[in-house]
Amino acid sequence: MSEKKSAVAEKAPVKKSSDNKPPVKNEKQARGSRDSARSSSSSGSASSLSDDQASSVNSFDSYTQQPQSYVPEENSKAKKTNSLRLVPTETVKSLQDMGISKNAPIPDVNAPTAQLNAIFPEEYTLETPTGLVPVATLHSIGRTNTSITRTRTRQMSRNSTGDDDDVGDVSGDGDDKNANEEPEIDPEIEFVTFVTGDPENPHNWNLTLRWVYTIILSTLVICVAYGSACITGGLGTVEKKYHVGQEVAILTCSLMVIGFSLGPLIWSPVSDLYGRRVAYFVSMGLYVIFNIPCAISPTIAGLCVCRFLCGVWSSSGLCLVGGSLADMFPTETRGRAIAFFAFAPYCGPVFGPLVNGFISVSTGRMDLIFWVNMAFAGGMWIIVAFIPETFAPVILKNRAARLRKETGNPKIMTEQEAQGMSISEMLKTCVVRPLYFAVTEPVLDMMCFYVCLIYSLLYAFFFAYPVIFGELHGYKDNLIGLMFIPILIGAIFALFTTSWCESQYIKVTLKRKPTPEDRLLGAMIGAPFAAIALWMLGATAEKHVIWVGQASSGLPFGFGMVLIYYSLNNYIIDCYAVYASSALATKVFLRSAGGAAFPLFTTQMYHRLKLHWASWLLAFISSAMIVLPFAFYKYGKTLRAKLSKKDYSADAM
The missing domain is CATH 1.20.1250.20 (MFS general substrate transporter like domains)
Incomplete structure (x- = not known):
């Protein structure tokens, strides 16, 4: 076959086989035996293999019909002779044919958040014919821990001025000094991937x-x-x-x-x-x-x-x-x-x-x-x-455990298992880096502030409505609750609009390479509606105005609220693609802080400022924020280059 094969020894001692090779006595000899088997199989010659081994090779002809058959089933004769079984793995050519090159892409959002400098980030999204990719093959292509770290450091630091060593320690980018000290992954390890058309791959469900x-x-x-x-x-x-x-x-x-x-x-x-x-x-x-x-x-x-x-x-x-x-x-x-x-x-x-x-x-x-x-x-x-389970790293981790048991090869694993999960890196990813971004990334802060404002306004409504409808109109809690229905209706309309925004984004991707700013269409549509809702609420907060006037303000608010969040969430992911999980953690923290704080003073604000000006104060703030998505849509790339310490977008990689 053209596919590279790795030999996996049985657990029992290997006796002298029909090709008159000496028995394997130690690990060094075992490695040499495996290398010999690889060489034989890659050259396409089966003459040096035993009859059992040749039978194993031929059994892979049906592999494409059985994508889950990573290892051929043992026949009774193989059990008697304890011969080596051959497991197909990907070659340099097969990986290159699938688009794998020296430059590692940005890990997908479903990659482990605390995994540093992955040499094979495609592992969790790529489907390969064999389902096994040797680290040695990746090294042959040019994927190594050190080269990846150096490349990322140079790319991430290109637009940066100042001392990058300290920044690397906090943000997790790494630096040349640490890269040189970083050990290589054992080249005998074989990474597990999904096979072509794999039914366990959630994308294929x-x-x-x-x-x-x-x-x-x-x-x-x-x-x-x-x-x-x-x-x-x-x-x-x-x-x-x-x-x-x-x-x-x-x-x-x-x-x-x-x-x-x-x-x-x-x-x-x-x-x-x-x-x-x-x-x-x-x-x-x-x-x-x-x-x-x-x-x-x-x-x-x-x-x-x-x-x-x-x-x-x-x-x-x-x-x-x-x-x-x-x-x-x-x-x-x-x-x-x-x-x-x-x-x-x-x-x-x-x-x-x-x-x-x-x-x-x-x-x-x-x-x-x-x-x-x-x-x-x-x-x-x-x-x-x-x-x-939908998380690809865990699905593949469980599969790797099954393969290790079936083949007896302890070096079949995922890259997450090969690198290990560092507690310090988890803390850096979940705690330190989000706080670091909150302090050093003005672009992220502005977007998070807008998301926080919208989320906070939603919780403010829960305590503004009792003042407006309870104290002004004398409604009880049951009727006050009904006043929130327009917000739901507006949000449902936004759900249909987001589908249209998504189709527009897809059209852009077909014409040219998209930028993070292309994600701001929804925010540009929704931003005026959130402000309009608050202007309406303040203007209609009169006892002689029928309750429909105040309740109808929920329609534009619900519409604008969902569109703004949908759009800015995608924008944050695209702007901080390298560390999307950390950027989103910053957003969640700030959003929750605002949602928790606003209820504590909303009632007092409406009592002190009265119904008109309390709503209008929030309306002024919301109106000022309308310019944000429009400004970033036009000048976003320039602003990110000037305000951000580094470029964390997909273009940086």
Whole structure:
């Protein structure tokens, strides 16, 4: 055959075979025997192989019909002679034919976040005919730890002035000194990939099934977001049960949102090590359990602590679902799936006051609010448990373990296993680098500030509406909750618009190489609507104006809110493609901080500034932010070059 083959010895001692070769006595001789087998198979000559070995080679003729058959099944004769079995692996030519070159691409978003300087980042997205890629072959192409590190350092530092050594230590880029000291990966290791048409590859799953999973996971996000705002429909029940003021009752909402910002520090590493499925199952299970003390806590302190922990546990639904969707859809088609993800975290909180306002008015029971939340979370916990693992590194890691057992070759593994998972690198990826970006990247800060503003305004509505509709019109919590329906309607319209924006982006990619600024179309459409909504809310905040006037402001807000988040989320990913997970972690932290802070002063702001000017103050801020997506669309590349310390976009690589 033309394919390179690696010889794998049986566990039993190797006796003298029919080709009169001496027995293998030690590791050095075993390596030589394997090299000999490789040489024989690559030259296409089977004359030096035993009959059993030749039979094994011929058994690979049916490989294309059996893509999962990495290793031919042993026949009884092979067991008697303990001869070497030949496993096909990729050659330099086959990899080059698939487009593999010396220059390593940026890892896809579904790559392990804490893996440094990967020499084979295509491992988790590429499908190969054999499913095994030797490190020695990658070295022959030019992929080495040292060369990758040096290349990335030069590219990342090209537009930078100043001392890069210190920056490399924090951002994880590396430097020449560290690169020279970095050891090479054992060339005898063989990396596992998906095979052509692999049914275990989530990208190959049935399209309908993938969309079913997308809807389920988006519902999970709605469930988590709903839990954060569920108590806003019955703050009076908290005040009555614990004899506290409104400010303390509001903490039960804010503390869970704060938990959203800290939870990813736990669930992102868990996902990298054990997979999305384990992270969802464990975290949602804890979330369900901790709703019990929320319902029966005898003190307000206990309720606040448990609400914070509920935010930490449930945050996996916010920080991992986007990755799960990326696992199932390739880059070219994942935009529409991500649009559902953009819709869910902003609409989920709206159901909180909508549903629980009726529970509060009809029963007056705070505990029932949490029992309903627990039932919703428990149902999603059970449903999500049936979704198979989507994280490619974990799928391939499990496959590598099976292959090691079947072949007896301990050097079949993924690159994640070969490099190991450094605790320090995990901390750098999950904690240090996001904070570093928050301090050194003005472009990211501006985008995150806009996302934070929109998210904060959503939570501000939960406490502005009770003032407007409760104090002005005398409505109770159940009718106040109904006023949020226009926000949902506007968000649904935005969902259809995001699909159109995605089709426009695809047209751009067919004409030319896209830039991160091409992602800003949705934000440019949505930005004016968010400001219009607040101007409407302030202008109609009069007792003689029918309630429809104030409630209708939710339509443009819901529309603009989803479009802005969808667009800026994609823009951040494209601008910081090299460290997309860290940039998104910065966004999540700042967004959650704003969402937790705004409820604490919104009611007082509306009382002090009155209904008109409180809304108009927010409208002025939102109007000033309209210019942001338009300015970056026109001058984004120049601004990124001047304001950013380095270019982290795909173009930099």
